[in-house]
Amino acid sequence: MAVTDSRRQELMAAGLNLIGQSLTIYDSDLRLAVCNGPFQRMFDLPDALVTPGATFEDTIRHLVNRGEYGEVADVDAFVTERVEQARAFEPHYMERTRSNGRIISVEGAPLPQGGWVTVYTDITRTKQQEALLQSRSEELSDQLNTYAEELSSTNRALAAMNAALQEAKRELTEIEARTRLTTEMMPAHIAHVDASGHYTYSNRQLSSVMPGRPSDISGMHISDALGASAYNRVAPHLSTAYDGQPSVFEFTDDASARRIRAAFTPDTRGGVYILSMDVTAEMQARVALQQTRRRALAAQITSGLTHDFSNLLTIILGLQSKLLRQDGLPPDVREMAGGTLAAARRGGTLLSSIAGMTADRTLRPRATDLRHLMDNLRTLADHTLPAGVTLEIDSTAPNQTIMLDAGMATDSLLNLILNARDACGATGRIRVTQRIVHNTWIEWQVSDTGPGFSDRALSHGFDPFFTTKGAEGSGLGLPMVYDMTKLAGGDLRLENTGQGARVVLRLPYRPAALTEQALVLLVEDRDDLRALYRDMLTGLNHSVIEAASADEASALMADLPEISLVLSDIQLAGEATGIDLAERLTGVVPVVLMTSLPPDDPLFQSAQKAAPLLQKPFGADTLDALLTHPAKAIAS
Known part of the structure; x- marks a missing residue:
């Protein structure tokens, strides 16, 4: 996977922050290009002076004014001298004692691209150890000197390791926070149960997927969180996952009447990961689509048979009627002919019923x-x-x-x-x-x-x-x-x-968004369709303003608070959809979505959950019946 520039900068910053020494890089114009966290902490610098672009002169002047170099009689002259030395930069190494008593080493080297890099190291402890060793060198054996040097090296390594661990802990904390936020925003319940069936993690979405259940379920047993009825439905699949086999299934939650799809995945440590989501709208659309396909197949099979049998029954009816018009028929023959006519008529009625069942039938909600x-x-x-x-x-x-x-x-x-x-x-x-x-x-x-x-x-x-x-x-x-x-x-x-x-x-259950005559925001990216729907709305005495994208509609909503209803297509110009727009306006103003997508399309199913949905094509009477009482639409 390619590393992005922002990620590369994050990795570089994390690496520099793990270095025990303070580090700076200034460019040829004496402006800061890079520095690490220890540099800011060593000299207690404000954020402005550790931000790329900060000048070397401002940093020196800040340190002089704060007393970093002790008493300085002429601050301007001191700063000017340091700046001129920096412009004529030469590689160097020096040690100096700061005003706070700490001793640092300063090592600088020029860069081929211009500018220079400087490394500051706090050597106070090293100097103290050196002084101690020198004062007692005659008393200490060679073994003790070696031990002291090893101890000093170990301490430095431990300090560097501690810094690395602190930086890793910070990054892990940020990653965990981002992961939790992401999972909590998903329209699904994500959880983990241990080998005993107790939740060790949940993104707190159980109550949104299965209403009536608690949201904070960490530590609860899965049977207590789901309730007896739902738990009995999932228990066999949970046992399968505990045995090491993943399981994906659907069940109807009796308590909420919702259709739930669940996936149980073993975690290889005795526990199970759980993903569950509400697929009620998808199930309803799936059932409708399956029935439509069954009807189409039945119509294809019966249409030819119905036509041929209708022709045969027509002939039978005609011949029997002609027979009954003959004079001198014996009574038993007349009775049989009448029975044949009645049976043929019943057959015609049956054929009409069959044709009615398989004929094209369109829902008009x-x-x-x-x-x-x-x-x-x-x-x-x-x-x-x-x-x-x-x-x-x-x-x-x-x-x-x-x-x-x-x-x-x-x-x-x-x-x-x-x-x-x-x-x-x-x-x-x-x-x-x-x-x-x-x-x-x-x-x-x-x-x-x-x-x-x-x-x-x-x-x-x-x-x-x-x-x-x-x-x-x-x-x-x-x-x-x-x-x-x-x-x-x-x-x-x-x-x-x-x-x-x-x-x-x-x-x-699909609540209708109801509104009286009002200012309607029409959101449609096709000019011809927008003109058609505008004429419908104005014909119903509504005032209309128009937008072609969700972002344009959001801007109009911010400028025109008197808008009382939004009629939007699902697919719009730009990246945001009508569903995104409906989510932005939840609780603000009623939104009615419209689409020509089939019911099995994922966008169609998502739209059904977001707002009342109109299936294209529709007429002005359907639109008129839908647009009344906005308060109820918001509440629903």
Whole structure:
């Protein structure tokens, strides 16, 4: 890996700081080029005089004024003399006693490029040892002299080693601080557990990945930090990692309803490194994409068959109708012809249902009021129920607006209510509940007091053409609900309650950013698209200002605090994306992102976590429905 200039300078500075002596390099203009830390500490110099570019004259004058050279009668003359000596520089070695009593050696040598290097060494202790040895030389043996010299050398080596250790400790401390800051900024939980399952390190992001858990978990056992349910999900994979095999897996956290991806990696010392992240939005997009591909394959298979069978049924219907118009047909023949017609018509209805299931279906999410959705559902369902069947609708969801394909959601819920009606028979109770699950899902539960699902129905209820209604059922009701649910990235579940059946439908929870007529900042780097969206916004009576990049938008936000909403594309001119812009403006102003990227694109998934997301293309009605109540958007 190439060493950058800044890194090379850091390495050079660290190396010079490890030298026991003080060192300076002045250029030919008598300006400081390089010095090390011991030089500043030896002469107690201010930062300005150890900064590259500081003049030799200023340094000498500072030392003279501070008394470094003792009493100096004429400071200017003294400084001028030293400067002139420096300009006519000659190699030299000298020793002098400082005003504080310390003795230093000064050794200077010129450089080929001009300028000179000077090394200052504190030799006070050496001089003291020399004086002591000289005064007692007649009494000391040769062995003692040798020992004293070895001791002096060892002390100098120890001093140099101590300086090196202090510098290494400083660098390690800085590296550790940078590493911890980096890991704590990552949108994932990074941790380590020892052989006993106790955390020895955590970047304190567990609570952001799995809400409801503590952030400071160092020293805790992993089972206590995760809780019993989640720990039971990860325990087999943790055992695999303890046995020396890495493991990557996904599980659904029941406490937060989030999808978690975790990686357990052995550390070769008996412990395990842990990386976990919230992949709920990715999972929802993946489910929607898989269902879209399944539908495309089913449409490809059935389109030709449907066309040919439709033609055959048309011929059968035509011939049987012609036969029934003949005079003098025996009654049994007329009855058989009528049965054939009824069967052919039923076949046509079935083909239409198949075509409806595999036809191109595009989600059209728009800002939907949850209370209004339930009111419409009751209006549609009430007249379909017999007098002995009651319908209860209960919502604990807050009165807010979310991004939802209301038509598909209503069709699905109505289909489930009709199935529950058929299960109840002449009398019974149907209950529909609506709630928000951990700000991750919008959930509906449709339960009834009928006989419940059979084991076969629980296993095959979503299979096309599976029905428990005999000739009265097409077997396409639940599969169509399943299809619409998966297209939206949701989940559908069948279960029995002990008092009947229950169907649980979940769709991704996407709060809509709501605002009244306001000043909107439109951020789009394509001129033609920016003009289109500007016309939409102005047609909705909004005032509009424009930007082509996230940085330009940030500057406008700083200058125009009256901006009350930002509508931005994800991909913009410059390095920063619309996602970066949304993160900058978190808690400041609502941001709505828009994109033409597919749902499986990483940027699409990141955008879903950052702000409400509009899928291009969209119309003015969808945009109008989205732009209301900015305070709720900020809070969400």
